[in-house]
Amino acid sequence: MFDERLRQKLALQKKQGLYRRPPITEACDGRTVTVCGRRLINFASNDYLGLGRSACLGKKLGAAFEKCGSSSSSSRLVSGNAVLIREAEKAYASYFGHDDALFFPSGYQANLALLSTLFGRDETLFFDKHVHASTVKGMQLGASAIRSFKHNSMNHLDRRLKGASGTKVVVTESLFSMDGDMAPFSVLGQMKKEHGLLLVVDEAHAFGALGNGGRGLAQGVADVSLGTFGKAMGLFGAFVLLPSLYREYLLNFASPFIYTTALPAAHAQGALCVLEAIQRADEARARLAALSQTLKDDLKARGFEVRGDAHILAIEIGSEERAQRLVASLFEAGFFAFTARFPTVPLGQAIVRVSLTTHLTFKDISAFAETLSRLSAELPS
Numbered sequence: 001m002f003d004e005r006l007r008q009k010l011a012l013q014k015k016q017g018l019y020r021r022p023p024i025t026e027a028c029d030g031r032t033v034t035v036c037g038r039r040l041i042n043f044a045s046n047d048y049l050g051l052g053r054s055a056c057l058g059k060k061l062g063a064a065f066e067k068c069g070s071s072s073s074s075s076r077l078v079s080g081n082a083v084l085i086r087e088a089e090k091a092y093a094s095y096f097g098h099d100d101a102l103f104f105p106s107g108y109q110a111n112l113a114l115l116s117t118l119f120g121r122d123e124t125l126f127f128d129k130h131v132h133a134s135t136v137k138g139m140q141l142g143a144s145a146i147r148s149f150k151h152n153s154m155n156h157l158d159r160r161l162k163g164a165s166g167t168k169v170v171v172t173e174s175l176f177s178m179d180g181d182m183a184p185f186s187v188l189g190q191m192k193k194e195h196g197l198l199l200v201v202d203e204a205h206a207f208g209a210l211g212n213g214g215r216g217l218a219q220g221v222a223d224v225s226l227g228t229f230g231k232a233m234g235l236f237g238a239f240v241l242l243p244s245l246y247r248e249y250l251l252n253f254a255s256p257f258i259y260t261t262a263l264p265a266a267h268a269q270g271a272l273c274v275l276e277a278i279q280r281a282d283e284a285r286a287r288l289a290a291l292s293q294t295l296k297d298d299l300k301a302r303g304f305e306v307r308g309d310a311h312i313l314a315i316e317i318g319s320e321e322r323a324q325r326l327v328a329s330l331f332e333a334g335f336f337a338f339t340a341r342f343p344t345v346p347l348g349q350a351i352v353r354v355s356l357t358t359h360l361t362f363k364d365i366s367a368f369a370e371t372l373s374r375l376s377a378e379l380p381s
């Protein structure tokens with residue numbers, strides 16, 4: 001009976017073109033990824049600045065693991081509270097302009113901890129409809145009332161805020177992970193003054209890659225910011241930037257922080273190296289921006305509807321099946337790209353989501369645009 005239910009649900013998933021079968025990647029060198037023995041140019045990597053394949057960072061990290069050991073073997077609240085982690089947290093807080101910071105094993109966990117623990121019955125959370133799944137799950141696990149507002153619609157948010165009482169918290173992303181567009185922080189800064197609200201911003205796709213020195217888009221506006229190490233920072237894990245009082249509260253009450261093994265001290269050493277690298281990455285950020293703009297312009301000139309203000313581009317396809325077939329044809333032509341389908345995006349609004357990295361060349365960009373255009377024309381609508 002139980003097995004049958006699972007089988008039926010999976011069969012329905014296949015019928016709707018939503019079945020997930022992630023490809024196995026056999027090798028990756030930054031620019032390319034090898035799948036089924038074929039080397040493909042990678043348009044689906046979040047290693048925006050190429051740090052994830054940096055030989056220098058790899059070497060330093062290797063040495064740190066050798067020196068500090070491979071595991072913290074304990075929660076931060078038992079014996080895993082290494083001095084090196086604390087030093088790195090302080091360095092991150094200082095660089096990004098916040099009081100303090102708290103490291104987490106993953107961004108997913110950080111969002112769960114933050115949103116389910118920090119806010120309770122007395123607060124109302126107003127969230128952009130397109131925030132990440134981990135943000136939604138975190139809010140669902142908490143006790144606060146939650147209200148959505150239309151993606152990036154400050155008018156809708158304003159109307160919602162006007163009808164609310166108590167402490168208001170706005171939860172949004174800086175560079176949206178699927179749409180590739182940016183939240184309007186100058187307007188949000190103004191609204192903070194008018195409504196006296198708290199602003200929580202997930203900068204997973206912006207920290208390192210966007211803003212002055214890679215400090216993201218919401219500097220000076222966000223009360224709490226979340227960054228992940230696994231994207232432009234080229235590592236793994238996450239960090240939350242926040243006032244000291246909020247940190248103390250999470251450390252005492254956040255189950256996803258308390259009951260998990262801490263990141264190893266060697267990770268903190270790596271995080272300090274990453275911080276140095278992003279300080280010096282102006283040239284890489286400029287190259288990333290130029291590659292992204294070139295691809296967007298090229299695709300638009302070829303008639304595609306493309307959303308995205310930086311290194312994430314959402315190429316609108318619509319039908320899940322068409323998006324799947326396009327990506328399969330891209331694979332045959334030597335390119336690795338990814339379709340975002342329901343429930344990641346609304347039903348019938350499938351996209352080819354492209355993310356760029358500094359490993360790519362301008363030649364790769366024009367070859368991708370030319371190939372996608374040809375394949376799309378060949379595919380019956």
Ligand SMILES: Cc1ncc(COP(=O)(O)O)c(C=O)c1O
Nearest residue numbers: 106107108132177204228230237
């Ligand atoms: C906006 C956003 N927040 C949080 C996460 C979760 O981060 P992590 O991969 O470190 O769990 C992701 C994706 O990975 C993301 O895109």
